[in-house]
Amino acid sequence: MATYQFKLPDIGEGIAEAEIVAWHVKVGDRVEEDQQLADMMTDKATVEMESPVAGTVKSLAGEVGDQVAIGSVLVEIETDADVGADTPIASQEGTETRFDGERVDSVAMGDGAVAPTPAQEEALPALTVAEASAPSERQAQPEVEARSPVQPAEERPSTALGTSETHAHVLASPAVRQRARDLGIDLAQVRTASDRVRHSDLDAYLLYNGGQLSTRGAAPRQDEQIKVVGLRRKIAENMQEAKRRIPHFALVEEFDVTALEDARAMMNRDRGSNPKLTLLPFLITALTRALAEWPMINATYDDEANVVTRHGAVHMGMAAQTPSGLMVPVIRNAERLSIWQLASEIARLSDAAKTGKATREELSGPTFTISSLGPMGGIASTPVISPPQVATIAVNKVEEKVVPLNGELEIRKRMNLSLSCDHRVVDGWDAASFLQALRPLIENPLRLLA
Known part of the structure; x- marks a missing residue:
């Protein structure tokens, strides 16, 4: 076994250092000869760094965004045999590569779906049974039990303009009802000159009451920090x-x-x-x-x-x-x-x-x-x-x-x-x-x- 030091070559006339813009390997990876290791940037040109030897990645020079001086060690590779190139060296104490961990985190965060744990899977059916339990008087009325119970008017969730669900007795086309639901408007609160609520009535309602409507915009985004590199x-x-x-x-x-x-x-x-x-x-x-x-x-x-x-x-x-x-x-x-x-x-x-x-x-x-x-x-x-x-x-x-x-x-x-x-x-x-x-x-x- 020997440790090969891959040093950053002179990749541009007059360039003293280059920036790491991407790693294609992490510590512990097996690499083959000519495999891409990293992308380095000088001014506005990006240069691909390829491994001259085969082996296992032992250490990396830094994180994405770090500057590496020309001639300094970029990657250390443990080879299967003495390659006779750079001098083998002992492991450097205190060297740590956090980019590897960041990549793992980003992959883990990439999928929004999270699989339930066995404990959650056991709790889920129990919760469903508890919610499905009905009072004894309902057991005598199976037809009523099959339908969703209707909340009393005073218990319905409401906004400053009334409930978000339209009243069944209000006459309106399906398109008008759908638009009212999307806007959070209770059709019972909309005044109309005829017996039917129309789009023009919704427009007039929005004109005079739009400032009080509940917000139904895009889902809120989480804050994110992006390193400028x-x-x-x-x-x-x-x-x-x-x-x-x-x-x-x-x-x-x-x-x-x-x-x-x-x-x-x-x-x-x-x-x-x-x-x-x-x-x-x-x-x-x-x-x-x-x-x-x-x-x-x-x-x-x-x-x-x-x-x-x-x-x-x-x-x-x-x-x-x-x-x-x-x-x-x-x-x-x-x-x-x-x-x-x-x-x-x-x-x-x-x-x-x-x-x-x-x-x-x-x-x-x-x-x-x-x-x-x-x-x-x-x-x-x-x-x-x-x-x-x-x-x-x-x-x-x-x-x-x-x-x-x-x-x-x-x-x-x-x-x-x-x-x-x-x-x-x-x-x-x-x-x-x-x-x-x-x-x-x-x-x-x-x-x-x-």
Whole structure:
């Protein structure tokens, strides 16, 4: 027997430590060679750690959320024979892994059903017999015993508005009765101009008495504590730093995208093997051309050295929602790509981000960022700039509006773009001019295709 120390390798240039975001083994588990041990995060890239040897897990470096230094022991594995790699060591005293216990607890809590104990099973029939016992006078009336007894009116449970059960003599349709039960309304308390309670009568009752109704909302949830680790912690740290250091200002402008949507629909009809086009490739093309005219917006700011770098190439950050949180893969040299090439790159990077396969280089170095929530994009937004960038833009939803055009009213498709800028570097006039430079490109898509 020998103890193999698996040390955290150098998984990124310039990285001093990595965060444990998931364990795939626990102390006492048998592992095989190349079996996944843990997921480690550096910046926004997650790297899978695999076992170089077979054996039994002896100890783990820490819990989810802990930072582990490069070169320190991540996992100790007791091997069946001397593997001749790292030096065998004795067991470390005081080492404890609580993550194992937490996993067991979470599994135990995952199923809401709890099996009764033998004592409970024995008590249950006894309770049923006790409840079924009836007074002697009822034994002489078997037909009455078969029915549920009717409570006297003064004993019925009631709310501030009356009982929750409707009176049988009140005339109402089954749908009205069901709605009254759902709302906790006693139909006997509802006034009506006819001999039958209708939905309109319930509406009037709710209008004047709704504040007194008993609550029948969703079942209450228990409080839960969620440890902020991994990508969510990186997002929190980055957003806090961005808002602390950058004086943001936002500018929102409305654009007519009727012609652009028509052009997109036409191109999608004849796209062949090309990916389906969204608005994003068109907007990125327009942005790259406008950024060439306004380079102070396609820039990064080193506020410690007081140096602004205006970039010639546009490395377009593309905010993407993933199961783990927001990630920003980067389209390199976006100004060189056609609309179809941009569509392919958007699809590829989005898939890589969502599946956790995006590389470190694909998640670093944007000079400008665009984010879009599609039809959920809201009317306007104030996107947060990620330093050292000095600007970011958000795409809001497309809406049909009645607008005056050439002296007549027409229904047009309109969309807002929300631009946030770093006021230390970008002036309001620059931001407004940049948005106006986008207008002829977005509203006349032939300029984008030329």
